[in-house]
Amino acid sequence: MSYEVIATLMFSTMMLMLLTGQRVFGAIGFIAVVAALFLWGDKGGFDLGFAAAMKLMKWFPLLTLPMFIFMGYVLSESKIADDLYRMFHVWMGGLRGGLAIGTIGLMVLISAMNGLSVAGMAIGATIALPELLKRGYDKRMVTGVIQAGSSLGILVPPSVVLVLYAMIARQPVGQLWLAGIVPGLMMATMFIVYIAVRCRLNPALGPVLDDADRDMPRAEKLRLLRAGLLPLVIFATMMVPFVNGWTSLVESSAIGAITAFLAAVVKGRMTREVFENSVRNTLGITCMFMWIILAALAFGAVFDGLGAVKAIEGLFTEKLNLSPWMILILMQLSFILMGTFLDDTAMLVIVAPLYVPLVGGLGFDLIWYGILYTITTQIAYMTPPFGYNLFLMRAMAPPEISLRDIYSSITPFVLVMVFALTLVMVFPGLATWLPDYVYGK
Numbered sequence: 001m002s003y004e005v006i007a008t009l010m011f012s013t014m015m016l017m018l019l020t021g022q023r024v025f026g027a028i029g030f031i032a033v034v035a036a037l038f039l040w041g042d043k044g045g046f047d048l049g050f051a052a053a054m055k056l057m058k059w060f061p062l063l064t065l066p067m068f069i070f071m072g073y074v075l076s077e078s079k080i081a082d083d084l085y086r087m088f089h090v091w092m093g094g095l096r097g098g099l100a101i102g103t104i105g106l107m108v109l110i111s112a113m114n115g116l117s118v119a120g121m122a123i124g125a126t127i128a129l130p131e132l133l134k135r136g137y138d139k140r141m142v143t144g145v146i147q148a149g150s151s152l153g154i155l156v157p158p159s160v161v162l163v164l165y166a167m168i169a170r171q172p173v174g175q176l177w178l179a180g181i182v183p184g185l186m187m188a189t190m191f192i193v194y195i196a197v198r199c200r201l202n203p204a205l206g207p208v209l210d211d212a213d214r215d216m217p218r219a220e221k222l223r224l225l226r227a228g229l230l231p232l233v234i235f236a237t238m239m240v241p242f243v244n245g246w247t248s249l250v251e252s253s254a255i256g257a258i259t260a261f262l263a264a265v266v267k268g269r270m271t272r273e274v275f276e277n278s279v280r281n282t283l284g285i286t287c288m289f290m291w292i293i294l295a296a297l298a299f300g301a302v303f304d305g306l307g308a309v310k311a312i313e314g315l316f317t318e319k320l321n322l323s324p325w326m327i328l329i330l331m332q333l334s335f336i337l338m339g340t341f342l343d344d345t346a347m348l349v350i351v352a353p354l355y356v357p358l359v360g361g362l363g364f365d366l367i368w369y370g371i372l373y374t375i376t377t378q379i380a381y382m383t384p385p386f387g388y389n390l391f392l393m394r395a396m397a398p399p400e401i402s403l404r405d406i407y408s409s410i411t412p413f414v415l416v417m418v419f420a421l422t423l424v425m426v427f428p429g430l431a432t433w434l435p436d437y438v439y440g441k
Contacts, residue, residue, distance in 0.1 A: 099132055104188055
């Protein structure tokens, strides 16, 4: 049996196991170990899994993962994120669509606190959505706002997904995070511009708040401003030393976790329940990601040993005579297709052993490609019929929002994201300028 046939058999068997509902790390790791046993015998098969585990345990930047997840859960469980939305509510309610614009700002800051799109979706659906509906905002527009804003969680640093990509692609996490800042803020700005223009053309979509809702003493407004800006201060205390080279990435993550913990203590919100929930959730998500990375490393090692990447590169470039850009676009389309039934981590660990070496072999920058992958994953999250965010929103939304409303709400935001993806593809400097500047300095 040729190596190409073995690689195809491994990939198809893995997809079949995933379709049966098996856990992602179980399906990928099982196929990797079984294939290694058949190919290289007992010693080779056992050494493969052991080597992947040792590589994972020696990867120092992985320490950032529990730190940032803990920071996000502390800020969420202690309700500091609630203060952030109340600030937007008071300070931006006088604008048409101001609360929807403030919700995008909330999502950006939640992303900077947590790094997971699920956390942004949960906070947006439980805090922002009821308020927006109560204030007379159009249900379709605000449903799209929350879904689009929550997708920023995997692009704006500290993105947990980019940590996973860095491990698999063997790229520096710090450079990937810096590469996500400009595209992430650009996309958030595009969302805000769309909301502002849409509400100006049709004021009924985002009415201005009544004076009674915004009428409060200036001292109270300033108090809300200070409370709402606290997450931004925490993010700054973490990122400014790192960007200036005063601390390493791991040290910055520890600073962020400690600062969030102390902020909750000072505000009197660090109860036993908050601490226990934060630690428990941090442990669960960290272990899940470590199992997934371990399985992906083992699977990638088998593919490297088979030479499958070289075979696929030869198929595309020599036999099919496709240009590098055409191959890249086909990769992005495959992500959107897989996003109809898989989440971001599953998509990455399934195709990374094939795509990442192939992208490098075609001459593309792997830092830049990590941002392309992340934006494409965001689009896949919101693409019917089975986009990940669509069903998360359906589970969290009130009964008056139907699945049809959710599907129709995301069309303009998907178009904005496709436009942003095109810009990053045409102008790679949008992603590579900041890491080049910081690391060059």
